[in-house]
Amino acid sequence: MSTGTTKLDVVVSDVVPVNELVTRFHFRRRDGELLPTFSGGAHVVVEMRDGERTRLNPYSLMGSPLDTREYTISVRRDDVGRGGSLFMHRSVKPGLEMVISYPVNLFSLDLRAKKHLMLAGGIGITPFMAQTAQLAGEGGNFELHYTCRTASLGTYADVLRERYDRRIRLYHDDREERIDLDRLLSTQPLGTHLYVCGPAGMINWVRDRAASLGWPSEAVHFEHFAAPQPGLPFDVTLAVSGKTIRVGEQQSLLEAIEAAGVDPPYLCRGGVCGQCETNVISHDGKFIHNDHWLSEEEHRSGKKIMPCVSRFEGKSLVLER
Amino acid sequence: MGITFRKETFRDDFTFKNSPEHISRFPFPFHEDAYMYAVNIEPHVVGPKGSVLENLIDVDEHYVAEMQDRALVLAEDPLRCQSLPHMTLAGWDLLELLMEQQALGYPEHFTLTRDGDRWRWINRPLGIDDTFTFGDTSTLPYGPMEYITRQSQGDFCILDQRDGNLWMDAGMVTTQADWSLDFDIGMNFFEWHAPVPLAHEKGIFTRALKFLTNIQQGKPARRLNWTMTINPRLDTSPENYHKWGPDRTTVTPENVGDKVHLRVELQSFWRLPRSNGIVFPIRCYLIKMDELVTQPKWARRLHRVIRDLPEELATYKGLTRFRPTLVEWLSKLDDGSVTSPGFGPD
Numbered sequence: 186m187s188t189g190t191t192k193l194d195v196v197v198s199d200v201v202p203v204n205e206l207v208t209r210f211h212f213r214r215r216d217g218e219l220l221p222t223f224s225g226g227a228h229v230v231v232e233m234r235d236g237e238r239t240r241l242n243p244y245s246l247m248g249s250p251l252d253t254r255e256y257t258i259s260v261r262r263d264d265v266g267r268g269g270s271l272f273m274h275r276s277v278k279p280g281l282e283m284v285i286s287y288p289v290n291l292f293s294l295d296l297r298a299k300k301h302l303m304l305a306g307g308i309g310i311t312p313f314m315a316q317t318a319q320l321a322g323e324g325g326n327f328e329l330h331y332t333c334r335t336a337s338l339g340t341y342a343d344v345l346r347e348r349y350d351r352r353i354r355l356y357h358d359d360r361e362e363r364i365d366l367d368r369l370l371s372t373q374p375l376g377t378h379l380y381v382c383g384p385a386g387m388i389n390w391v392r393d394r395a396a397s398l399g400w401p402s403e404a405v406h407f408e409h410f411a412a413p414q415p416g417l418p419f420d421v422t423l424a425v426s427g428k429t430i431r432v433g434e435q436q437s438l439l440e441a442i443e444a445a446g447v448d449p450p451y452l453c454r455g456g457v458c459g460q461c462e463t464n465v466i467s468h469d470g471k472f473i474h475n476d477h478w479l480s481e482e483e484h485r486s487g488k489k490i491m492p493c494v495s496r497f498e499g500k501s502l503v504l505e506r
Numbered sequence: 507m508g509i510t511f512r513k514e515t516f517r518d519d520f521t522f523k524n525s526p527e528h529i530s531r532f533p534f535p536f537h538e539d540a541y542m543y544a545v546n547i548e549p550h551v552v553g554p555k556g557s558v559l560e561n562l563i564d565v566d567e568h569y570v571a572e573m574q575d576r577a578l579v580l581a582e583d584p585l586r587c588q589s590l591p592h593m594t595l596a597g598w599d600l601l602e603l604l605m606e607q608q609a610l611g612y613p614e615h616f617t618l619t620r621d622g623d624r625w626r627w628i629n630r631p632l633g634i635d636d637t638f639t640f641g642d643t644s645t646l647p648y649g650p651m652e653y654i655t656r657q658s659q660g661d662f663c664i665l666d667q668r669d670g671n672l673w674m675d676a677g678m679v680t681t682q683a684d685w686s687l688d689f690d691i692g693m694n695f696f697e698w699h700a701p702v703p704l705a706h707e708k709g710i711f712t713r714a715l716k717f718l719t720n721i722q723q724g725k726p727a728r729r730l731n732w733t734m735t736i737n738p739r740l741d742t743s744p745e746n747y748h749k750w751g752p753d754r755t756t757v758t759p760e761n762v763g764d765k766v767h768l769r770v771e772l773q774s775f776w777r778l779p780r781s782n783g784i785v786f787p788i789r790c791y792l793i794k795m796d797e798l799v800t801q802p803k804w805a806r807r808l809h810r811v812i813r814d815l816p817e818e819l820a821t822y823k824g825l826t827r828f829r830p831t832l833v834e835w836l837s838k839l840d841d842g843s844v845t846s847p848g849f850g851p852d
Contacts, residue, residue: 191724221723222779250780287723293782295668296592319780323595403669452720460720 190230190286190452193220197281198255207308207340208274209247212256212285219253225316226292226408229256230454232284235272240440242269243410243453245311245382246288247341249318256285259340261308267415267435289452292382292408294319299376301327304364304391306383310340312408313382317349330364332356332383366391370398380406410455411475413437416496423447423506424466438492447506449492456494463490463504470499508614511570511631517578522738524797528567532793533558534801534849535730535770539810541819547717550726550774558772561611562726563604564789565659570631572659572681572740579680579741580656585688586743587652589664589676596664596676597651598641599778600785604654629657651676660772660789663687665695667719667783674698675783681740681790683733683769684824689744703818721777721784728774733823734832735769738792757828762835763796766828768808795832799839801851806843809836 199211214220223246233240244258260273277283292312294301301320303313313329320327329352333339336357345353356362370379379400381391388407395405415435422429423442432441439461442449452458456476465488474484476491483489490497490504514521524532553559558566579586589597605627609618617628623640634657638645646653655662655678664676672695679687690698695715705711721727735742736753757765772789799805812825813833820826846852 190722223723224780224782227782287725288779289722290782293667296595296666296781297590452722458720459716 190289192232193229193285193287195220195256195283195285197277197279197283200277200279203259203340204338206338207259207261209257209259210273210277212258212283213254215282220256221287222253223250223288223315224290225250225294225319226312227288227290227315228292228312228410228453229258229288230286230452231258231273233269233272233277235268235276239443240267240269240272241451241454242412243455245292245315245408247311247314249322250315251318251322256288259308259311261340263412266412267437269412289458291453291457292380292406294380295378295404295406297376298378298404299326300374300378301325302369302373302377302379303327303329304379304381304383304387305329305331306381306387307333307338308340309381309383309387309408310345311382313380314341314345316380317345321349328352328354330354330356330369332358332364332387335359366394367398370395370400378404378406382408385409385411408457409477410453410457411477411494412455413439413494414473414475414496416473417498419470419497419499419502421497422501422503424503425506432496437494438490438496442492442506449506451493454493456491459491461491461493463492463506464488465490466503466505468497468499468502470497470502472497509565509567509569509612509631512567514568514571516571516575516738516740520737520739522568522571522792524793525567526800527556529793529797529800530851531557531566532798533730533770533772533791534798534804534851535732536807536811537847537849539807539845540814541811542816547714547727547729547775550728550776558791561607562774563607563611563658563787564772565608565612565615569659573632573657575740576656576678576680583745586680587655587678588687588691589649589651590692593651593664593666593676593781593783594643594649596666596778596781596783596785597649599780599783600662600664601650601654602640603776603778603785604658608658632657651678658787660787663786663788664778665718665784665786666781670719671695672715672718672784680743682743682788683735683771683790684742684744684747686744701822703822704816718775718784721775723777723779726774726776728772731771731773733769734825735767735792736765736828738767738794740790740792754824754827757831759831759835762828762832763799764794766795766832767792768795768798795835799836802839803845803852805836805839806841807845809833809840812836 194215195212196215198213201209203209228243228245230241230243246256248257260270262274263270305313342355381388388409418434419432426447428445430441430445432438450460452460459478473496475494516522558564605618608616615630619626625640626637628635661679661681665672666675674690674693677687699711739750742750770791774787776785
């Protein structure tokens with residue numbers, strides 16, 4: 186059976202510029218009913234119909250899980266990406282009808298934690314907006330450390346400070362403020378769980394330091410959706426459906442497979458959930474793996490690829506799709 | 507209209523019975539003349555009218571009697587209901603799910619009204635009319651999971667999802683086929699399935715776990731499981747083995763039809779929205795052989811399934827002692843003719 190999610194028909198109820206890079210979008214159900222309840226850390230996949238092209242990008246829900254009248258997401262404009270964020274910024278206006286997925290949570294709070302220690306970098310703040318709202322409603326113990334480039338790019342820093350006061354610590358790159366990570370990680374009470382969301386470099390740094398300082402891996406949680414990267418076009422043969430397709434420069438392999446009328450299952454479209462894992466039948470060339478799902482050994486084996494974020498350069502690639 | 511609830515017992519004098527309409531809606535679990543494990547999971551969507559799938563949470567004529575039996579089990583052994591401290595939110599998720607589904611499917615028996623977090627729940631068959639604050643445990647007589655599962659047929663396991671695994675961290679288990687919540691509480695998916703023969707080697711649990719951890723909100727799934735029970739006893743727990751284990755020695759050719767019951771579990775799997783946990787309702791249906799064989803196709807097929815069942819499975823399901831007697835009794839109802847494919851009676 187397909188493991189995709191149910192879809193929701195929504196209308197854009199508001200579009201709010203937050204700062205020079207980030208815009209917030211509000212969605213309500215078209216039929217006026219309440220949206221499904223969700224848990225802090227959940228994302229939805231937003232379908233963007235851009236002329237002939239359809240993009241499907243995941244965004245964390247950032248409203249309070251207690252408020253299901255509307256969902257909110259925040260989108261950071263990426264001028265050199267594949268165009269999804271530019272489409273959202275330029276073409277999505279209040280009143281536009283869109284389709285989003287049911288919420289999926291791949292970055293769930295561990296509710297056993299005595300304390301939740303959260304580390305955010307840049308737009309990685311969004312899942313923590315929902316998680317802090319959820320924990321505050323239940324009287325949960327949390328502390329959030331948030332790194333941003335400048336005060337004016339500190340998306341929602343003011344809102345968080347107002348809501349949670351001293352539970353929020355801010356660090357500004359332009360003032361050369363840095364988290365004293367080793368000290369922070371060495372002074373937590375037993376039963377603390379660590380959550381990190383931000384750029385890949387930050388996630389790797391935090392995970393490495395946590396491991397060196399003896400944190401058990403099951404107490405360290407991270408979310409990093411790899412955005413599909415643009416790259417050279419390449420040709421692929423889909424052996425099961427008997428099709429040959431070309432993956433465009435700005436297209437992901439998964440999008441090209443879907444454009445050919447083949448629908449592999451997916452949930453996150455960011456190399457995390459494992460749903461679209463695809464067997465390689467043969468290849469002559471090199472893989473550009475960008476996912477967090479396959480092991481390094483699987484990456485080296487040349488037998489599997491995650492088409493949502495990974496690409497290929499070479500003469501031929503045959504997939505079991 | 508509405509359901510006429512039977513007055514009956516699942517212990518002592520064992521007055522449990524299925525009405526004729528209930529026999530034909532019994533979820534017969536064999537789609538062919540043989541049985542082997544498979545990852546037989548399918549989407550839990552509404553099925554035909556008059557079947558147990560007419561509503562996603564089924565309420566039937568045994569509801570009131572089953573809830574009375576559950577109360578008796580809990581009075582003797584409160585550890586049949588446990589919820590680890592981090593599972594309270596999941597308990598509220600389950601309360602919402604069961605109230606919504608029961609009110610949706612059986613409006614003549616159940617009513618849920620909500621005004622923000624002020625909820626009113628009316629359960630007419632059990633004479634309950636409570637108003638409470640959703641999320642505030644102090645406004646209910648029990649914790650949210652215990653409160654609602656004292657009013658819902660079937661056992662319920664709530665599984666926490668973390669570290670790529672599922673953990674049995676809460677549950678209400680009083681109608682089980684010889685397993686113990688008190689023993690399994692806190693275990694992960696592989697640990698609590700450790701006693702099952704053959705399936706580990708076939709990689710069934712690895713695949714099943716992968717599927718279950720990806721269950722999505724609004725897309726529940728289901729499967730059927732089965733065993734056999736002597737006398738219509740809901741509580742066949744390890745804790746009470748001394749009460750029901752010896753029943754297996756009491757089967758004779760004369761009493762097979764009345765004593766031997768096919769026990770089918772309709773297991774479903776639902777993603778819980780607030781806690782991101784999974785709830786696993788295990789709904790038990792019993793049917794005595796005399797009732798089952800009123801459907802000739804089921805009689806023929808059950809004979810072939812039980813006769814040809816691999817020895818390990820017969821042992822695991824606890825059939826060894828009475829299998830020859832049962833097979834002999836069923837063989838008289840099997841004329842060897844072909845049975846049609848699928849579950850339903852002809």
